[in-house]
Amino acid sequence: MIHSIEKHDWKRFIVAALIGLLIFIAAQLIPLAGGEASSDVTFAKAIAKSEAEAAARSFSKQQFGLAAQSADVIHQTDSLASGYFSKEKKLGEYEKKYSSNFPTDAFQVHLKLEDGSNAFIYVHMTSSSIVGWHWKTGFAVNEQPLIAAAESFAVSKGFSKEQLTDRYVNDDGEVVFHPSGYKLADASLNLTVGVRQLNGDEWTVTRYKPVFEPPADYTAHVKKQQDIAGSISVVSLIYMYVFTLVLAIIYAVLYRRNTTFKRGIAISLIFTFFYIFNNLNLLDGVKAQLGEQATTRSSEIAMMFVTALMLLPIGVAVYFSLVAGDGMWRSWKKPLWSGFRERGYGDHVWRSVGLSYLFAIILLGIQSIIFLVLENAIGSWSSSDATQSPYNMSVLWIMPMLAWCAAISEEAIYRLFGVAIFKRWFRNTFIACLIPTVMWAIGHVGYPIFPFYTRVIELIIIGLIFCYIFLRYGFVTAVFTHAIFDSLLMSLSLVGVGGTVNVTAAIIYIILPVPIAWVIRAWHRNRHPRQPAALNK
Structure with a gap:
């Protein structure tokens, strides 16, 4: 039974949403605007990638005396340093x-030079100045002239000889300086200078890399957290690829008399298309993980093919979760996913979208409180992540479509089917909600928020609220709430990057559920004009 929304419910949720909005503004937006948050959306005045490419090409001609035949620009970040700070x-x-002078974030421009060599140039994201480079060419220089040449170059970059006494030659034949006076908390500046011999006695600086290095115990701690998170993520993948996919197919067949295999075909195909497209849109983020490993067009095509192949089973799992979940709930006389042909469907969708906006804003406030509590209780912190950076998306303005992909797939797999299957097994609603919610939560531990269990705690709470919304107000309301909640957060990235197209897209995505619900209601009323407006009062 999907409950109608009473007048006192509207008033209560409106008040809660206003409180949630104030909390979100105070806890999230104000710190973000003040540059106090670690985020990929803080570069409001970042230069265009084309400008970064032009700066890198010009530098290559000046520094190496070589023109670039091709260029590829991605956003690169030092997540260790940004996380530590x-x-x-x-x-x-x-x-x-x-x-x-020493940014943790920069545009990495991979140049294929006319002599066949590769160079990686790092361009400041707001000033377009060159902040580092690595030209992979030349022969090693003997240690004594190497140190002298590297020191001379470091002095030309503003360091004094007195600051460069702490140094050593690494295994790659480069000089690593620890300049004195460059320290923040327990992180100190490391300056790597590579000098290579070209033709004859000619030599040049082929590498310049200044980075802040966090203390060893912090680096080890983060590595341990990432290893644990990676292991836990495997459990979530098994749940989605094996447990859900196999059982959803079985239960779709078992409960086929209570549903139809036509249900969910369209929404599953739409989800699969946009899900694959959005993941391919993040290809630059994958290349950022490779660091200074040059990629070819053929290797990129191979990565795209493998990505699409790995995502197809998720589309299949979503489809059978929709069919099986719908059949199970209907067999219990609790049709939580209303059908287009059912009485009052259009009005139900219209009311659901209004309620979903309130729920989404309430969740923003609750999430902010959770993060504040965890930050103070267990010292939670976040870092940057090049794989999820808006600057590493080929078409940035389609990014919020991921919100709809997440809403459809996660509500189908973890709520519509997930809650149903465990309710059938354990006959207990809370346990039926808790188990798939934990599986959903541990699937998000790969995000750069530490300790890794920060997101587990946060999403168990958020997930149980989604379960309440689903059980009381139905699958449609849960999907709308999830989509609006994620769209609001993702649209902030578009606004943070700036630009007319991105800001306009952000506004469209935020209001998109309204015209979707209006069209569905109008279409339903046109097809079923004599049906009453209420659904399951």
Whole structure:
């Protein structure tokens, strides 16, 4: 039974949404606007990738004397340093003192030079200045002239000889300096200078890499957290690829008399198309993980093919979850996913979208409170992530479509089918909600938020609220709430990057559920004009 929304419910949820909005603004938006948050959306005045490419090409001609035959620009980030400064509440101080010369984020421009060699040029994201490079060519220089040449170059970059006494030659034949006076909390600046011999006695600086290195115990701690998160993620993948896919097919067959295999075909195909497209849109993020490993067009095509192949089973799992979940709930006389032909369907969808906006804003406030509590209770902190960076998306303005992909797939797999299957097994609603919610939560531990269980705690709470929305107001309301909740957060990235197209797209995505619901209601009323407006009062 899908409950109607009473007048007192509307008033209660409106008040809660207003409170949630105020909390979200105070806890999230204001710190973000002030540059206090570790985020990929803080570069409001970032230069265009074309400008970064032009700066890199010009630098190559000047520094190496070679023109570039091709260029590929991605966003690269030093997640270790940004995470450490976030944890130590030093991001603001870092931005003021060091970000202009030693940024944690830069555009990495891969140049294929005319002599066949590869060069990686790092361009400042706001000033377009060159902040580092690595030209993979030349022969090693003997240690004594190497150190002298590297020191001379470092002095030309503003360092004094007195600051460069702490140094050594690494295994790659490059000089690593630890300049004195460049320290923030327990992180210190590492300056790597590579000098290579070209033809005859000619030599040049082929590498310049200044980075802040966090203390070893922090690096080890993050590595341990990532390893644990990776292992836990396997459990979530098994749940989705094996448990859900296999059981959803079985139960779809078992409950076929209570549903139809026509249900969910359209929505599953739409989901699969946009899900694959959005993941291919993140290809630059995958290349960012490879660092300075040059990729070819053929290898990129291979990555795209493998990505699409791996995502197809998820589309199949979504389809059978929709069929099986719908059949199970209807067999219990609790049709939580209303059908287009059912009485009052259009009005139900219209009311659901209004309620979903309120729920989404309430969830923003609850999420903000959870993060604040965890930050103070267990010292949670976040870092940057090039794989999810808006600057690593080929077509940025379609990014919020991921919100709809997540809403459809996760509500189908973890709520419509997930809650149903465990309710059938355990005959207990809370356990039936908790188990798939935990599986859903551990599927998000790969995000750069530490400790890894921060997101587990957050999403168990959020997930149980989604279960309540689903059980009380139905699958449609749960999907709309999830889509609006994620769309609001993702649209912030578009606004953060800026630009007319991105800001316009952000506004469209935020209001998109309204015209969708209006069209469905109008279409339903046109097809079923004599049916009453109420659904399951």
